[in-house]
Amino acid sequence: xxxxxxxxxxxxxxxxxxxxxxxxxxxxxxxxxxxxxxxxxxxxxxxxxxxxxxxxxxxxxxxxxxxxxxxxxxxxxxxxxxxxxxxxxxxxxxxxxxxxxxxxxxxxxxxxxxxxxxxxxxxxxxxxxxxxxxxxxxxxxxxxxxxxxxxxxxxxxxxxxxxxxxxxxxxxxxxxxxxxxxxxxxxxxxxxxxxxxxxxxxxxxxxxxxxxxxxxxxxxxxxxxxxxxxxxxxxxxxxxxxxxxxxxxxxxxxxxxxxxxxxxxxxxxxxxxxxxxxxxxxxxxxxxxxxxxxxxxxxxxxxxxxxxxxxxxxxxxxxxxxxxxxxxxxxxxxxxxxxxxxxxxxxxxxxxxxxxxxxxxxxxxxxxxxxxxxxxxxxxxxxxxxxxxxxxxxxxxxxxxxxxxxxxxxxxxxxxxxxxxxxxxxxxxx
Numbered sequence: 001x002x003x004x005x006x007x008x009x010x011x012x013x014x015x016x017x018x019x020x021x022x023x024x025x026x027x028x029x030x031x032x033x034x035x036x037x038x039x040x041x042x043x044x045x046x047x048x049x050x051x052x053x054x055x056x057x058x059x060x061x062x063x064x065x066x067x068x069x070x071x072x073x074x075x076x077x078x079x080x081x082x083x084x085x086x087x088x089x090x091x092x093x094x095x096x097x098x099x100x101x102x103x104x105x106x107x108x109x110x111x112x113x114x115x116x117x118x119x120x121x122x123x124x125x126x127x128x129x130x131x132x133x134x135x136x137x138x139x140x141x142x143x144x145x146x147x148x149x150x151x152x153x154x155x156x157x158x159x160x161x162x163x164x165x166x167x168x169x170x171x172x173x174x175x176x177x178x179x180x181x182x183x184x185x186x187x188x189x190x191x192x193x194x195x196x197x198x199x200x201x202x203x204x205x206x207x208x209x210x211x212x213x214x215x216x217x218x219x220x221x222x223x224x225x226x227x228x229x230x231x232x233x234x235x236x237x238x239x240x241x242x243x244x245x246x247x248x249x250x251x252x253x254x255x256x257x258x259x260x261x262x263x264x265x266x267x268x269x270x271x272x273x274x275x276x277x278x279x280x281x282x283x284x285x286x287x288x289x290x291x292x293x294x295x296x297x298x299x300x301x302x303x304x305x306x307x308x309x310x311x312x313x314x315x316x317x318x319x320x321x322x323x324x325x326x327x328x329x330x331x332x333x334x335x336x337x338x339x340x341x342x343x344x345x346x347x348x349x350x351x352x353x354x355x356x357x358x359x360x361x362x363x364x365x366x367x368x369x370x371x372x373x374x375x376x377x378x379x380x381x382x383x384x385x386x387x388x389x390x391x392x393x394x395x396x397x398x399x400x401x402x403x404x405x406x407x408x409x410x411x412x413x414x415x416x417x418x419x420x421x422x423x424x425x426x427x428x429x430x
Contacts, residue, residue, distance in 0.1 A: 118140070139165070193217060199222070209231035218238045219240045236256050255277035284310070
């Protein structure tokens, strides 16, 4: 068989060409072209003094159905449902298996270091994968959308798992978060609706935003003492969650963290929690009791909105001044317990929702006795509305948002209700 030196026009590799054949296929990049063109490319490169081909340890020939360059599996080209990745692969490139719906089992070799971003994304039939102990990095969205994936075993050597790595794995029911991980990243298990149990390792120090959002089957979770913050919407939509241990190391619970955890009945927040964000417990319709520790310095808006059964909120009345917040749209001090059963009961009794004390009506900073008849309240309200509608200056003022300060809040009107006992102010009674 007469052979002639040739060079691939696509990847630049030096190869041998059978000149009796019309076409040649490069063994490195699988490009097919005319033999005479490959031979011509070789001689042209010699005349131009072009660099020689990279050594064999940089570019390897394609092995069966795999395109491997420099130890990186660039793309799986086969059609098999069961895949064994070659032993010389050190990294699985971004999108290497992405969207290959026929694959249901993948075996990864010892020596593999990295699974890159989106490597197995949307492999909808992939049901099982073993990640060897040599792997230290799993990229963003690496297994996102693998709807048939039921179990994942990850070694302690993995030190970084990117955002949304397992998002949308709706069949995933069991996973062990290994000891090498220090942060559960954003949306890591979001939408894993079959996930019932998870163990968070003792080295984890933070739970990212939406990490377990809409894990609707998750019924119990233990957060270790190493965790300092719970991100926004971290457990939002975990509608089966009935038990959760929050350690004393937690300082910040961000917005919507436990929103719509509709099966959570009781929660005792430990001493150490400082900040509770907006709508943290909104929609927790089964919650009947909660303890807010003395360490809390701020509580966001709508924290207990739609908590219709919440009738027992344990808190220190001395912290009321720190729990109140001024809303930008009205300048009024907010009731941090608004929306809870406790607040609604006090409203029905025409008493302060914070301390249970009686209201008095303040007109132009002059105290008046509490009104006994709701009709009188309505008449006063109608008079105020009528006066405002006839006064263009006041009407304009209503469209303007004044600057407010915690120590001296600004009000649009000087007429309001005030609790005799704790001083809580409100425009109207519910």
